[in-house]
Amino acid sequence: MVDFTLWDILRNLLLAARWTIVLSLIAFIGGGVMGLVLLVLRLGRNRFADMVIGGYVQLFQGTPLLMQLFLLYFGIALFGVDTSPWVAACMALTLYTSAYLTEIWRGCVEAVPRGQWEASASLALSFGQQLSHIILPQALKIAVPPTVGFLVQVIKGTALASVIGFVELTKAGGMIANATYEPLLVYGFVALIYFAICFPISLVAGSLERKLHVGQR
Amino acid sequence: MSASADPSGTDPSGADPSAANPVLVSPHTEVGAPIVRITALRKSFGTNEVLKGIDLDVMRGEVVAVIGKSGSGKSTLLRCINGLEVFQEGSLSVDGKPLLHDSALAMRELRQRVGMIFQSFNLFPHLSVGRNVMLAPRLVKKRRADENEARARQLLARVGLAEKFDAMPDQLSGGQQQRVAIARALAMDPAVMLCDEITSALDPELVGEVLRVVESLAEDGMTLLMVTHEMGFARKVADRIIFMDRGRVHESGPPDKIFGHPETPELKQFLSSLHD
Ligand SMILES: Nc1ncnc2c1ncn2[C@@H]1O[C@H](COP(=O)(O)OP(=O)(O)O)[C@@H](O)[C@H]1O
Ligand SMILES: [Mg+2]
Numbered sequence: 423m424v425d426f427t428l429w430d431i432l433r434n435l436l437l438a439a440r441w442t443i444v445l446s447l448i449a450f451i452g453g454g455v456m457g458l459v460l461l462v463l464r465l466g467r468n469r470f471a472d473m474v475i476g477g478y479v480q481l482f483q484g485t486p487l488l489m490q491l492f493l494l495y496f497g498i499a500l501f502g503v504d505t506s507p508w509v510a511a512c513m514a515l516t517l518y519t520s521a522y523l524t525e526i527w528r529g530c531v532e533a534v535p536r537g538q539w540e541a542s543a544s545l546a547l548s549f550g551q552q553l554s555h556i557i558l559p560q561a562l563k564i565a566v567p568p569t570v571g572f573l574v575q576v577i578k579g580t581a582l583a584s585v586i587g588f589v590e591l592t593k594a595g596g597m598i599a600n601a602t603y604e605p606l607l608v609y610g611f612v613a614l615i616y617f618a619i620c621f622p623i624s625l626v627a628g629s630l631e632r633k634l635h636v637g638q639r
Numbered sequence: 640m641s642a643s644a645d646p647s648g649t650d651p652s653g654a655d656p657s658a659a660n661p662v663l664v665s666p667h668t669e670v671g672a673p674i675v676r677i678t679a680l681r682k683s684f685g686t687n688e689v690l691k692g693i694d695l696d697v698m699r700g701e702v703v704a705v706i707g708k709s710g711s712g713k714s715t716l717l718r719c720i721n722g723l724e725v726f727q728e729g730s731l732s733v734d735g736k737p738l739l740h741d742s743a744l745a746m747r748e749l750r751q752r753v754g755m756i757f758q759s760f761n762l763f764p765h766l767s768v769g770r771n772v773m774l775a776p777r778l779v780k781k782r783r784a785d786e787n788e789a790r791a792r793q794l795l796a797r798v799g800l801a802e803k804f805d806a807m808p809d810q811l812s813g814g815q816q817q818r819v820a821i822a823r824a825l826a827m828d829p830a831v832m833l834c835d836e837i838t839s840a841l842d843p844e845l846v847g848e849v850l851r852v853v854e855s856l857a858e859d860g861m862t863l864l865m866v867t868h869e870m871g872f873a874r875k876v877a878d879r880i881i882f883m884d885r886g887r888v889h890e891s892g893p894p895d896k897i898f899g900h901p902e903t904p905e906l907k908q909f910l911s912s913l914h915d
Contacts (some may be wrong), residue, residue, distance in 0.1 A: 488640075543721075543723065544723070544824075546750035546775060547752045547778060547779060551779075559765050568749050588805065
């Protein structure tokens with residue numbers, strides 16, 4: 423039986439927290455890019471694309487993230503492709519994030535008054551110009567709070583990647599708790615670290631929101 | 640009021656006033672030839688036929704006012720002209736460009752010939768007044784930056800808002816916002832301007848400043864097709880009045896005839912309802 427000092431526990435948790443952050447970043451950047459592409463496809467008034475993407479969104483919103491992780495991890499293996507928990511976790515979280523973000527952002531685009539589409543169309547702007555110069559800048563302002571709120575969800579969601587053996591903060595916490603017989607202490611630290619990651623994000627979101635409002639003046 | 644536009648550019652003696660005015664750019668169409676040609680146009684929303692065969696030519700330099708009850712199809716007609724609504728039958732051309740719904744390129748060509756002013760102004764709230772006016776010429780016409788800004792300032796001066804170039808739309812009154820919208824449409828050098836009840840959302844004391852700008856455009860030879868409830872204004876400024884009823888042009892003619900000697904019972908009833 424090894425003796426763990428408090429510092430040992432904290433240090434190991436912090437090292438594992440890196441992977442929580444990296445996984446969150448990958449999910450958010452990958453999911454954000456993919457969500458934006460899906461959004462533009464969906465706004466392009468192509469019925470078929472709209473239906474397919476709508477189905478995709480329903481699929482990922484209607485099933486637990488845990489199942490998505492399992493299915494991807496074991497599903498990829500089924501095709502004979504050698505997959506690691508790392509790849510499966512990144513893929514599952516990216517797909518999950520893209521489905522939610524594209525739906526959140528679609529709501530924000532729909533909140534931009536129809537008159538903005540009509541005025542910009544009347545001025546002979548192309549669809550892409552309408553989006554990039556008129557619609558998305560206005561939607562962006564509305565999108566900040568729900569997007570950041572969801573970013574926090576994703577960070578907490580990475581904890582589920584532990585079930586397929588990916589060692590991030592939660593998984594490391596479990597392992598250390600088992601080794602030290604100090605579950606309350608260890609999981610208390612784990613919770614604190616999650617809070618320390620998520621809370622500043624909410625703060626930044628608040629100030630960003632205020633800045634965007636000032637920018638409109 | 641400072642809002643009134645400067646009419647010094649007009650040349651009442653010339654046959655083509657817009658040619659003498661540096662602020663307005665001449666259309667391709669000859670004076671006296673039709674700028675807007677609408678033939679047998681039919682438009683339905685689902686099973687609800689809203690326009691039931693419209694034939695209408697608007698000549699270059701002509702000012703046409705469209706009147707009629709709410710729901711008679713006035714807005715839909717205007718929106719068909721710049722392709723905001725898709726119609727099912729008939730044909731439509733503006734300044735020689737046919738309206739082809741399926742061609743994004745042709746639509747953009749046509750929309751450059753048509754300026755539209757909305758009841759609700761629809762300024763871009765995230766852009767300053769100057770940028771509202773300069774955006775489309777920059778993106779669509781690739782106008783040079785210095786030229787674009789000079790023209791925007793000239794047009795804002797034209798609508799009495801020279802000093803508002805750097806203001807944001809939400810800092811302006813409704814009347815000022817609507818005048819910016821007019822300057823923004825003019826910046827694309829349209830051959831015709833469509834106005835859909837452009838003073839209906841304004842407080843009564845702000846209506847005059849907008850109507851004066853429209854009137855000065857008419858004096859300068861701009862072709863105008865406007866839906867309006869301002870009968871006094873229509874009578875004064877329009878060359879021709881179109882009375883629409885249930886998706887048809889029910890009666891049309893010069894203002895004196897329409898307001899002074901209405902022929903159909905529908906028009907008589909409409910006009911008398913205005914005095915109630
Ligand atoms: N987007 C739409 N979808 C369905 N019906 C519409 C739409 N726009 C207008 N209508 C219908 O078309 C008719 C004419 O409307 P409109 O052109 O707005 O009339 P007006 O401008 O003369 O008041 C009305 O019966 C209205 O309900
Ligand atoms: Mg209307």
